[in-house]
Amino acid sequence: MKIAVCIKRVPDTATRLNFAGDGTSLDQSEVQWIISPYDEFAIEEGLRLKEKVGDATVTVITCGPAASTKEIRQALGMGADDAVHITSEVDLDPAQIAHCLSSVLKDRGDDIVLFGRQSADAQGSQMGALVASQLGRPFANNIAKLDVEGSEVKIERDVDGGRETLESSLPIVLGADKSLNEPRYPKLKDIMKAKKKPIESVEIDPGNVAFETKAITPPPPRPEGRVVGEGPEAVEELIRLLREEAKVI
Amino acid sequence: MEKYEGTDFYIIDDLLTEEQRLIRDTVRDFVDDHVVDVIDDCFMEDKFPTELIPMLGELGLLGANLDGYECAGLDNTAYGLIMQELERGDSGLRSFVSVQGGLVMYPIHRYGTEEQKQKFLPELAAGRMIGCFGLTEPDHGSNPSGMITHAVEDGDSYVLNGNKMWITNGCVADVAVVWAKLDGRIRGFLVEKGTEGFSTTKQGKKFSLRASITSELHFQDCRIPKENLMPGADGLGGPLSCLTQARYGIAWGATGAAMACFDAAKKYSLSRIQFDKPIASFQLVQQKLAEMFTEITKAQLLNLRLSQLKEDGKMTAQHVSMAKRNNVHWALEIARSARDLLGANGVTHEYPVGRHMLNLESVKTYEGTHDIHALILGHEITGIAAYK
Numbered sequence A: 001m002k003i004a005v006c007i008k009r010v011p012d013t014a015t016r017l018n019f020a021g022d023g024t025s026l027d028q029s030e031v032q033w034i035i036s037p038y039d040e041f042a043i044e045e046g047l048r049l050k051e052k053v054g055d056a057t058v059t060v061i062t063c064g065p066a067a068s069t070k071e072i073r074q075a076l077g078m079g080a081d082d083a084v085h086i087t088s089e090v091d092l093d094p095a096q097i098a099h100c101l102s103s104v105l106k107d108r109g110d111d112i113v114l115f116g117r118q119s120a121d122a123q124g125s126q127m128g129a130l131v132a133s134q135l136g137r138p139f140a141n142n143i144a145k146l147d148v149e150g151s152e153v154k155i156e157r158d159v160d161g162g163r164e165t166l167e168s169s170l171p172i173v174l175g176a177d178k179s180l181n182e183p184r185y186p187k188l189k190d191i192m193k194a195k196k197k198p199i200e201s202v203e204i205d206p207g208n209v210a211f212e213t214k215a216i217t218p219p220p221p222r223p224e225g226r227v228v229g230e231g232p233e234a235v236e237e238l239i240r241l242l243r244e245e246a247k248v249i
Numbered sequence B: 001m002e003k004y005e006g007t008d009f010y011i012i013d014d015l016l017t018e019e020q021r022l023i024r025d026t027v028r029d030f031v032d033d034h035v036v037d038v039i040d041d042c043f044m045e046d047k048f049p050t051e052l053i054p055m056l057g058e059l060g061l062l063g064a065n066l067d068g069y070e071c072a073g074l075d076n077t078a079y080g081l082i083m084q085e086l087e088r089g090d091s092g093l094r095s096f097v098s099v100q101g102g103l104v105m106y107p108i109h110r111y112g113t114e115e116q117k118q119k120f121l122p123e124l125a126a127g128r129m130i131g132c133f134g135l136t137e138p139d140h141g142s143n144p145s146g147m148i149t150h151a152v153e154d155g156d157s158y159v160l161n162g163n164k165m166w167i168t169n170g171c172v173a174d175v176a177v178v179w180a181k182l183d184g185r186i187r188g189f190l191v192e193k194g195t196e197g198f199s200t201t202k203q204g205k206k207f208s209l210r211a212s213i214t215s216e217l218h219f220q221d222c223r224i225p226k227e228n229l230m231p232g233a234d235g236l237g238g239p240l241s242c243l244t245q246a247r248y249g250i251a252w253g254a255t256g257a258a259m260a261c262f263d264a265a266k267k268y269s270l271s272r273i274q275f276d277k278p279i280a281s282f283q284l285v286q287q288k289l290a291e292m293f294t295e296i297t298k299a300q301l302l303n304l305r306l307s308q309l310k311e312d313g314k315m316t317a318q319h320v321s322m323a324k325r326n327n328v329h330w331a332l333e334i335a336r337s338a339r340d341l342l343g344a345n346g347v348t349h350e351y352p353v354g355r356h357m358l359n360l361e362s363v364k365t366y367e368g369t370h371d372i373h374a375l376i377l378g379h380e381i382t383g384i385a386a387y388k
């Protein structure tokens, strides 16, 4: 079985981000980069599938700058077999990235292509769907459980207030949700071994830009809080305000 | 609490390999996910988080810079970074890993027989076995060469008598590396748990390193098979070479504790308002933060160079003395200063700073006290040994 996992390098959401002077990008000098957290669930699921099936390979694929090798090595350290690195030093828009990924994927013949359900930075929730449509394969996002028997695929998804069970067959494209599994840490020994695993570097013409970032701005400062009272007596008023003013309950 | 960010003012990250950074980040994540939330309760309850041991083994943190026998075989910079990240969590956790790797696995790896290596190293690396290192005695701390514990040959066994004190992991160890005199020479013996004549007692009433188990070891006509002597070590150089390994890890580890305290103090100063401003806007507070920042950066550079010397086979015990002494001293000063900046909150367990401060008192004393390391450096400079 051939399994491909597409991963994205994103700024660590837990650290502070600063905007660059041009107003359309981030100041990258102090950014810590990580694998987009949802993609880690996708890697983990690929590895578990491989461990279950036995005769399988897991390939990680990313589209990003040369420095993304650190994130690739992490995925290889977790247990992926090899990697394809589509190098691009400039930021590409989603359509361009989908084009690059599909160009690599279309000739590979993977049985399963895994994505995270969305990236932690842009949160577009579209890459899996874009690639699936370009490959002409079925796509399910937000998967919470995956069973593969032969070429039969059984998927469970969390939907509003319940679970949905779907059936399909290979080949397929899937987007991992966080309830799918708990990603492993790479073992330190395997991080060292990952140095020897092959990373194929490819350059692909991404085509024309479909979207251009014109501006990014910080969120407006939060309005000052308000104390509505103290102790149990305040609860009623608090509920009224949450319902009528804030309209959150 | 906000996520820990680390300190890297001199962009030392650029001097690390991709693998070293990944290893550091992996251990940092492990500490965030599994240590930070439980360690303070362990400290309060005077217990080690034993549930972490299988994970330490699984990740490859035990004896990580040793080759073969299921060890990770990492370079010394990566090993140091592991210690730094673990001690950012707690000195007790780092002590566990230092003792297991530097003081138990290292001597078996270097001085043991092939049978001893095969039997113990894979088990210790996986965390299925725990080890301890018995050198200090009630009456011999800074001067271990005066030790009383001794062994006598009797047929195909050795018979051990004596007491060891302040032994990390003692009560829970499956195997003790015990240093004792045989015909007047210091030799290393492997004593397994359950051996007749070997007993332990837990040392209580510590206000420091409480998330680490400290014990006394007692040997009363304790008979061990002859094959439990480590043949390669003969004389004080044996245990001292182990201490050099562990002290190397402490130099890195103490820097991690200092980084944790600085991180907490910086965030607190920026958010704590007094006199209508964040206390971070006052000159005295900025001076304290500047001092911490500078000393952390200096310690990081010292560590990195020390690791290069170790890789190149040029590192001496004296090089390690300087780094252990300096970095622990400044970590303790930084912890005290951070404690001060947290005001009354600094004396509570709501923040990790007070715990680090208390822990570092042990770190200052064990593995050669601050002053003993000054004397080692004095000896290096003048050629005159002042401790004798």
Ligand SMILES: Cc1cc2nc3c(=O)[nH]c(=O)nc-3n(C[C@H](O)[C@H](O)[C@H](O)COP(=O)(O)OP(=O)(O)OC[C@H]3O[C@@H](n4cnc5c(N)ncnc54)[C@H](O)[C@@H]3O)c2cc1C
Residues within 6 Å of the ligand: B099, B133, B134, B135, B136, B138, B139, B140, B141, B142, B143, B165, B166, B167, B168, B169, B208, B209, B214, B362, B365, B366, B367, B368, B369, B370, B371, B372, B375, B386, B387, B388
């Ligand atoms: C929490 C903890 C865990 C430990 N774990 C271990 C372990 O796993 N294995 C182990 O073997 N030991 C362990 N130790 C023991 C530790 O190594 C000793 O405490 C240390 O070597 C100091 O010995 P001491 O306590 O007997 O102090 P002493 O040697 O009595 O020193 C007391 C004071 O006198 C000073 N002093 C001593 N000699 C001189 C001199 N010549 N000139 C000037 N000043 C001097 C010292 O600097 C110190 O300030 C541990 C200790 C602690 C606190």
Ligand SMILES: Cc1cc2nc3c(=O)[nH]c(=O)nc-3n(C[C@H](O)[C@H](O)[C@H](O)COP(=O)(O)OP(=O)(O)OC[C@H]3O[C@@H](n4cnc5c(N)ncnc54)[C@H](O)[C@@H]3O)c2cc1C
Residues within 6 Å of the ligand: B272, B274, B275, B279, B282, B283, B284, B285, B340, B341, B342, B343, B344, B345, B347
């Ligand atoms: C165990 C204990 C018992 C106590 N008992 C009592 C009690 O009985 N009654 C009572 O009223 N209070 C009591 N206190 C409170 C104590 O007096 C306060 O903790 C103390 O005044 C410091 O205030 P703070 O903790 O809010 O720290 P902060 O005022 O927030 O100070 C934090 C840090 O900022 C520094 N700082 C603040 N302002 C400046 C400035 N302008 N320039 C430079 N640096 C500055 C401080 O020196 C400190 O390092 C007690 C505290 C403790 C720990």
